[in-house]
Amino acid sequence: MRYWLVKSEPDVFSFADLQAAPKKTTHWDGVRNYQARNTLRDEMKRGDRCFYYHSNAEPSGIAGICEVVREGYPDHTAFDKKDPHYDPKSKPDAPTWYMVDVKAVKAFPRLIALGELRDVAALKGMVLLQKGSRLSVQPVTKKEWETICAMAGVSAT
DNA sequence: GCCAACGTTGGC
DNA sequence: GCCAACGTTGGC
Numbered sequence: 032m033r034y035w036l037v038k039s040e041p042d043v044f045s046f047a048d049l050q051a052a053p054k055k056t057t058h059w060d061g062v063r064n065y066q067a068r069n070t071l072r073d074e075m076k077r078g079d080r081c082f083y084y085h086s087n088a089e090p091s092g093i094a095g096i097c098e099v100v101r102e103g104y105p106d107h108t109a110f111d112k113k114d115p116h117y118d119p120k121s122k123p124d125a126p127t128w129y130m131v132d133v134k135a136v137k138a139f140p141r142l143i144a145l146g147e148l149r150d151v152a153a154l155k156g157m158v159l160l161q162k163g164s165r166l167s168v169q170p171v172t173k174k175e176w177e178t179i180c181a182m183a184g185v186s187a188t
Numbered sequence: 189g190c191c192a193a194c195g196t197t198g199g200c
Numbered sequence: 201g202c203c204a205a206c207g208t209t210g211g212c
Contacts, residue, residue, distance in 0.1 A: 040210090064195075087210055145211080163193045165209050 033074070034171040035081040036159055037097070037133065046083045046094035046138060055135040056100055059168075060108045061116040063128060067168040072103040072129035075168075081133060082171060082179065084159070085142070092144035093179060101132035139183040153178045 037059060039045070049057055062071060079099045085091055105126035109118040121127035148154050158169040171179075180187035 038210090091211070165194065167209090 033076065033079045034173065034176040035070070035075060035079060035099075036084050036093075036169050036171050037081045038084045038086045038167045040087045041085040041094070042087070045085065046097075046135065049083065049097060049133070049135045050095075050138065052135075056132055058106075058130050059133050060106050060130045062106070062130065062167055063116060063118065064167065067166055068127070068129055070168045070170070071131050074170075075099045075102065075131050077102055080136070080176070082176075083135075090142070090144040090146065092142045092147070093139060093183070094142050095138040096136045096185070097133040098136050099131050100134045103129040103131055106130040137185060139185060141183070143179060143183050147182065148179070151178060151182070 044057070049055060059071070062068060077099055081097050081099065082093045083095045083097050085094050105123070106116075106121075106128040108114040108116045109121035109126065109128045110123055111117055116128075118127060145159075148157065149160055154160060154175055157171070157175050158164055158166065177187045
């Protein structure tokens with residue numbers, strides 16, 4: 032099993048929104064970055080766990096844990112002219128953009144803020160904390176996963 | 189709201 | 201293929 036971090040602006044779709052969604056599940060659509068696309072299409076597998084990160088928030092930080100319940104498939108919002116994420120170069124028979132489905136597993140008892148993460152030596156190498164890092168889907172190591180779960184006071188498994 | 193850091197686009 | 205201009209992300 033692998034670990035990931037996915038970003039969402041809580042004003043748009045928060046972890047609480049995911050918990051309130053039907054089956055606590057949603058399409059992780061709208062990613063329009065090739066590196067993140069490759070992760071979504073090729074690397075994220077059923078049962079992988081993801082931190083759910085709130086970006087552009089007060090404060091920004093990790094709100095909970097979700098799980099991949101459907102592996103990469105074409106992001107149909109790219110085909111819809113009326114969708115804000117419409118992209119004419121993505122065709123149904125040759126899709127450019129992919130998405131997965133994720134399901135809420137557990138909210139953290141409290142949000143672990145970005146500032147707290149920066150204070151932890153064991154997390155220095157975390158993709159999220161690198162200067163200029165803005166990948167919306169990114170890998171998390173097992174050690175980082177366990178460290179952050181311990182900070183939040185939740186089981187890492 | 190500002191702005192630094194990126195990624196993408198398009199002229200050449 | 202280079203690179204300037206532009207748009208976006210996201211912390212602060």
